[in-house]
Amino acid sequence: MSCPALRYPSNEEWILAGRRGELRVRATDVADARLLTLDGVLDGATYTPLRDTIVKVALDEPPAVIIDVTDLTVRDDPAWAVFTSARWQVAEWPDVPIGLVCAHDHGQNTLRRNGITRYVLAYATLQSAVKELAADELRRYRRRARASLPAEKGSIHRSRELAAQWLTAWSRTDFIHAVSIVATEMVEMAVADTDNELSLRVESDGSTVVVAVQHVDVARTRLRASTADAVSGLDLVAANSRVWGSYSTGTGNTVWAVLGPENRF
Secondary structure, eight states: BBBSSSOOSSSSEEEOOSSSSEEEEEEETTTEEEEEEEEEEEEEEEHHHHHHHHHHHHHHHEEEEEEEEEEESSSSSSGGHHHHHHHHHHHTTTOEEEEEEOOOOOOOOHHHHHHHTTTSSEEEEEEHHHHHHHHHTTTOOEEEEEEEEEESSSHHHHHHHHHHHHHHTTGGGGHHHHHHHHHHHHHHHHHHSSSOOOOEEEEOOOOOOEEEESSSSOOOOOOOOOOOTTTOOHHHHTSSSSSEEEEEOSOEEEEEEEEGGGGOO
């Protein structure tokens, strides 16, 4: 039942409307990376949509995300922080390498002057970015599995079954109990929030395990907090993981958690 979910087409384009003009974002596949080519104006109106677009692409877990800013116009220097903001959001998970490409010295100097290159590396050519970021990804060892599930209660039990199967195959049965608790709560919350298909994802780098649940249609999404007489699903996720987080954008919602050896039973 493993399959890619919520994956972008190989070529796609978005037009983001700004106050001073529009910003076009064209997505293509180059070698093993996902390339976003920006053309237009980055301002206060396009800042958040662009950040969300970068995060959404990273959540699909390509080997690397490369952003070509050669033709990008930025009149207010603080707007360059959109790239560090996107990187910080995905730093814990999925931790996909992100790099910038700028073919002219002025842009390279601007990126350095604004501190962007301290967190997101910049390259003069697409070829150099692909080579270095691909090498970075090769140093990472991860087992990944994902499955699409219907938004129904039966998927809660199915998520536990799948997680146990995958972890057994990876010789990480010591994580099964904690991962089952986390997956149960995440899928239960997602089933309550959407009528659309869910994506369950489990990953391991050998020492930690990541669980993530993604779905579209966020109109009713609610991250429920505890009440005085009840423990919320998020409390159980937090109690059984090292760190957790969520992403909500215009097209989907993702909740994820990283479990370390300290979370095993």
